[in-house]
Amino acid sequence: MVRKAVIPAAGFGTRLLPATKAQPKEMLPIVDRPAIQYVVEEALQGELHDILIITGKGKHAIEDHFDRNFELEEELRKSGKTHALAEIRDLTTAGRIHYIRQNELLGLGDAVRYARDHVEAEPFAVLLGDTLLRPSGECLRKLISIHERTGDAVLAVEEVPEDKVDRYGILEVESVEDSEYVVKRIIEKPKREEAPSRLAAVGRYVLIPEIFEIIDGLPPGKNNEIQLTDALHVLATRGRLRACRFSGKRYDVGNRFDYVLTTVEYALDRPDLVGIREALMSILKS
Numbered sequence: 115m116v117r118k119a120v121i122p123a124a125g126f127g128t129r130l131l132p133a134t135k136a137q138p139k140e141m142l143p144i145v146d147r148p149a150i151q152y153v154v155e156e157a158l159q160g161e162l163h164d165i166l167i168i169t170g171k172g173k174h175a176i177e178d179h180f181d182r183n184f185e186l187e188e189e190l191r192k193s194g195k196t197h198a199l200a201e202i203r204d205l206t207t208a209g210r211i212h213y214i215r216q217n218e219l220l221g222l223g224d225a226v227r228y229a230r231d232h233v234e235a236e237p238f239a240v241l242l243g244d245t246l247l248r249p250s251g252e253c254l255r256k257l258i259s260i261h262e263r264t265g266d267a268v269l270a271v272e273e274v275p276e277d278k279v280d281r282y283g284i285l286e287v288e289s290v291e292d293s294e295y296v297v298k299r300i301i302e303k304p305k306r307e308e309a310p311s312r313l314a315a316v317g318r319y320v321l322i323p324e325i326f327e328i329i330d331g332l333p334p335g336k337n338n339e340i341q342l343t344d345a346l347h348v349l350a351t352r353g354r355l356r357a358c359r360f361s362g363k364r365y366d367v368g369n370r371f372d373y374v375l376t377t378v379e380y381a382l383d384r385p386d387l388v389g390i391r392e393a394l395m396s397i398l399k400s
Contacts, residue, residue, distance in 0.1 A: 116237050116258045116320055117164055119157035122225040123150060123243035124170030124216040129369045138173045139368055140243045145381050149367045150176060152246050154209070159251030160258060162239055163209040166232045168225050170216050180211050221339025223329045230326050237261055242317035244368035246376065253318055253360045260294060260358055261320040267349050269297075270318040270360045279306055282314035283343045285357055293359040297350040300343055302336070313357065315343075316364045324354065 127139030134142070140150035150167075157165050169176055183202070190199040212232060216225050226240060239254060247253050247270075257268045274282055283302045287295035287310075301310065319342075328345045335341040349355040365376040381390045 116239055116261060117162065118233050118236060119160070119162040119165045119239045119241060120168065120226065120229040120233070121150065121153055121157070121165060121241050121243045122168045122216075122222060123173065123176060124168050124219060124225055125244070125368075126170075126219070127244075127368060130373065136172065138169075138175055140173075141175045141179065142367070142373065144246070144367065144377050145384065145387075148179060149246065150243050151179070151205070152250065153241050153243055154180070154211070156247065156250045156254060157239065157241060158208050160239065160254035162254075164212075165209050166212045166214065166229055167243070168216050168228050169213055170219060173215075177213055180205055182206050219339075221335070221337070222342040223332060223340035223345050226321070226342055226345075227326060227329050227340070233323070235323050237267075237320060237322050240319040240321055244366065245317035246365040246367060247316065247318065247360065248363045248365070253316075253358075253362065256358050257318060257320045260356055261322075264356060265322075266354050266356045267322045267325065267346070268320045268356045268358055269346065270316045271295075271313040271357045272316050272360050272364060273312045274314045276306060276309075276312060279304060279309040279312055279314075284309045284311060285313045285315075286310035287313060287357055290356070293361070295357040295359075296353070297346075297355040297357050299350050300347040302343060313359070316360050318360070319346075322349075322354065324352075325349065 123138065123140045127134035130139050141148040144152065154165060167176060187199060187202065214228050216228055229238065253270050257270060260268045271285060280303050283300045284304050285300055286298045288298060289295055325345055328348045329340060332340055332344050335344050346355055366372045367376050381387050
């Protein structure tokens with residue numbers, strides 16, 4: 115049974131400098147809440163109430179955000195701002211959030227390895243801290259369902275444009291049903307004519323404890339880092355990896371263009387910000 119979620123959030127966020135020099139990229143706001151809050155809420159929607167966030171140097175703001183602030187709560191209570199009070203209390207009571215620091219940034223595979231003691235010998239979910247999915251929670255629940263039926267590790271995938279397959283790790287798969295596959299291998303950034311499919315990972319995984327033994331045996335890969343993709347490829351060669359095609363929308367909030375686009379799209383969906391669309395149209399016409 116999958117009960118725990120791991121959220122890697124240790125990276126520098128160099129694509130968003132200078133905003134991320136003293137502020138974790140995961141704490142940059144999407145409208146009025148930080149990106150990582152959406153990821154934590156997604157884990158909770160998947161019934162994963164035990165969450166480990168893997169942080170790094172200068173990431174204390176993440177811990178502060180999910181901790182109690184008694185002075186602020188008292189001020190909100192006194193001023194009658196009950197809705198805001200309930201919102202910030204929900205942050206600290208909905209789940210159990212733990213933290214561990216990745217001492218050196220040696221890749222996503224290395225970050226996942228830091229979760230070993232916390233997850234013990236159980237399967238666990240991994241949600242990348244700078245990737246948002248909509249609708250939230252649906253993808254994670256499907257991954258968990260496939261794992262519980264098969265016992266295999268599962269990753270969410272989406273079809274990328276043919277002219278962009280050379281930017282991703284592309285999966286060679288065998289179809290099981292409409293949106294589920296057995297993964298045969300993962301090819302890192304293949305040439306377009308050599309790509310076996312257009313399926314690439316979207317930053318959501320359900321992993322099995324076997325992954326730790328695989329990561330321990332990996333040599334450094336691209337950028338001299340321990341790559342999670344390499345560990346997943348080993349699982350695939352052992353017949354222990356499945357994929358599920360995600361049919362919603364993915365947002366990579368770790369780069370400028372997608373960060374701005376994400377903020378705009380989330381704002382447009384907010385009923386309390388109904389004037390945003392008209393304001394944007396006015397700007398575009400000017």
